[in-house]
Amino acid sequence: xxxxxxxxxxxxxxxxxxxxxxxxxxxxxxxxxxxxxxxxxxxxxxxxxxxxxxxxxxxxxxxxxxxxxxxxxxxxxxxxxxxxxxxxxxxxxxxxxxxxxxxxxxxxxxxxxxxxxxxxxxxxxxxxxxxxxxxxxxxxxxxxxxxxxxxxxxxxxxxxxxxxxxxxxxxxxxxxxxxxxxxxxxx
Amino acid sequence: xxxxxxxxxxxxxxxxxxxxxxxxxxxxxxxxxxxxxxxxxxxxxxxxxxxxxxxxxxxxxxxxxxxxxxxxxxxxxxxxxxxxxxxxxxxxxxxxxxxxxxxxxxxxxxxxxxxxxxxxxxxxxxxxxxxxxxxxxxxxxxxxxxxxxxxxxxxxxxxxxxxxxxxxxxxxxxxxxxxxxxxxxxx
Numbered sequence: 001x002x003x004x005x006x007x008x009x010x011x012x013x014x015x016x017x018x019x020x021x022x023x024x025x026x027x028x029x030x031x032x033x034x035x036x037x038x039x040x041x042x043x044x045x046x047x048x049x050x051x052x053x054x055x056x057x058x059x060x061x062x063x064x065x066x067x068x069x070x071x072x073x074x075x076x077x078x079x080x081x082x083x084x085x086x087x088x089x090x091x092x093x094x095x096x097x098x099x100x101x102x103x104x105x106x107x108x109x110x111x112x113x114x115x116x117x118x119x120x121x122x123x124x125x126x127x128x129x130x131x132x133x134x135x136x137x138x139x140x141x142x143x144x145x146x147x148x149x150x151x152x153x154x155x156x157x158x159x160x161x162x163x164x165x166x167x168x169x170x171x172x173x174x175x176x177x178x179x180x181x182x183x184x185x186x187x
Numbered sequence: 188x189x190x191x192x193x194x195x196x197x198x199x200x201x202x203x204x205x206x207x208x209x210x211x212x213x214x215x216x217x218x219x220x221x222x223x224x225x226x227x228x229x230x231x232x233x234x235x236x237x238x239x240x241x242x243x244x245x246x247x248x249x250x251x252x253x254x255x256x257x258x259x260x261x262x263x264x265x266x267x268x269x270x271x272x273x274x275x276x277x278x279x280x281x282x283x284x285x286x287x288x289x290x291x292x293x294x295x296x297x298x299x300x301x302x303x304x305x306x307x308x309x310x311x312x313x314x315x316x317x318x319x320x321x322x323x324x325x326x327x328x329x330x331x332x333x334x335x336x337x338x339x340x341x342x343x344x345x346x347x348x349x350x351x352x353x354x355x356x357x358x359x360x361x362x363x364x365x366x367x368x369x370x371x372x373x374x
Contacts, residue, residue, distance in 0.1 A: 017205050025328030028320050051323050087354055087361040092343035094356065121360050132331075133215050133343040134354035136238050141212030141331035144319075148332045156279035156320040167274055167321035169281065173308050174274040 003106040004150065005074075006034040006143065009067055009120075010113025013041060020047050021140050022111055023061060027051065029147035030155030031109070033060035037067040056163030067117070071125050074108040081126045083110040084142045088129030096130050097149060103127075109146065111139045190293040191337065192261075193221040193330065196254055196307075197300025200228060207234050208327050209298055210248060214238065216334035217342035218296070220247035224254040243350030254304070258312050261295040268313045270297040271329045275316030283317050284336060290314075296333065298326045 006026045011019045023034050023044065036044065040063040048061045071081055080103050089096040100107070110120060119125040132142040147155060168175040193213045198206045210221050210231065223231065227250040235248045258268055267290050276283040287294070297307060306312040319329040334342060355362040 015204065017202065018208065021205065021208075021325035021327055024323055025325040028322040028324045029328070029332075055323055087363070088356060089358060090343060090356045092340045123359055129358060131354070131356055133345075134356055135215040135347065136211055136242055137215045138208035138212040138327050138331070140208055140325050140327040141216070144325070144328035144331040145216075145335045148335065153279045156277060158320075160322065167318070169275060169277045169318055169321055171276060171316060172310055176274070 002101075002104070002150075003032045004030070004109050004147065005107070006031050007037055007067065007070055007108055007110045008034055009037045009110060009116060011036055011039050011041065015113075016041060016043055018140065020044050022143060023048050023059075024051065025140055025144050026147070027057065027059040028155075029144055030151050030158060031059070031147060033062065035065055035070050035108075036061065036063040037065060037070060040064045054163075054165050056160030058161070068119075068125075071108065079106045079108055080128070081108045081110065082128045082130055082146075083112070083116075083120045083126045084132065084139065084146060085112065085116070085120070085129050086131050086134050086137055087121065088131040090131050090134055091146070091149065092133070096128055100128055100130075101150075107150075109143070111143050113139065189288075189291070189337075190219045191217070191296050191334065192294070193218050194224055194254065194257055194295055194297045195221055196224045196297060196303060198223055198226050198228065202300075203228060203230055205327065207231050209330060210235050210246075211238065212327055212331050213334070214244065214246040215342075216331055217338050217345060218246070218334060220249065222252055222257050222295075223248065223250040224252060224257060227251040241350070241352050243347030245348070255306075255312075258295065266293045266295055267315070268295045268297065269315045269317055269333075270299070270303075270307045270313045271319065271326065271333060272299065272303070272307070272316050273318050273321050273324055274308065275318040277318050277321055278333070278336065279320070283315055287315055287317075288337075294337075296330070298330050300326065 026034050132145045164179040166177045319332045351366040353364045
């Protein structure tokens, strides 16, 4: 299966919750991990470690790598770089998703912020600029739609290895089961 | 076309950016408006007004309505209430989306936070509990996937009425056009 790693650019400490949401969405929708470019934020690391420990899987968070280093390394290893931006090719109206899939290569998926480096829009650094609609947007929302469309929904049926907590879906109430299949809470 | 209005529950002032992202995602993906339940936050109102003024459409933000009042009024007027939650029926593995569509009724879509009122899980207040995967998640990401699947992508081709700013999608760079079709910036 094609691996997708998210590169989060433009994180500021006051964005902690937003970046945490980007990481949670990435994990829930089958990304392999996330690189927090240029900065480190231990609070986010702690949150993600705790989620992975309890809910399973092997989602990783790498922090502090300069974005140019991350992009260069990725391309050297043969991966493609996709930049999510409202200015890019519309995922619904163009064939950009087919062209990305046709590369059959792992993807570094850049999720930016309001003012991103102009290099993100240039073929010097990125291979595709993709818009989840050409309107002002949330990077967290754009990421989610991209992953759901790329994996065609299969990501939502995935089981997470070594999970201590598992939700049993239900029409009403909550059904959360611990590792030993003891019911923790039903309300 | 079925109208979807988002009800954002659990906003705290420190969540300003996150709630703004929920509103931007809602607007970009074809929701009619958003109700910020129980609290008011003028900063968000200002941001959304500015986006609508420049980028068009008629997305509205209503603030301060108690959630019980909003839900009661909605059901009285014949609408259905859908609650997005990791505990709900999996949108991929169940037929919940078909059942929602089969109602042919407008939707109030609750986007919560970590600790939501237990009433959200009860048929006393909501009609469907829907999970965008049963993992810890971002409400902004869940909202985006729900809207993209509900409108089947058509929301991403929509033109916004009275827009002063329009993006012309392109493979590289930015192409932003003003109301009078003067190019503002190409980089």
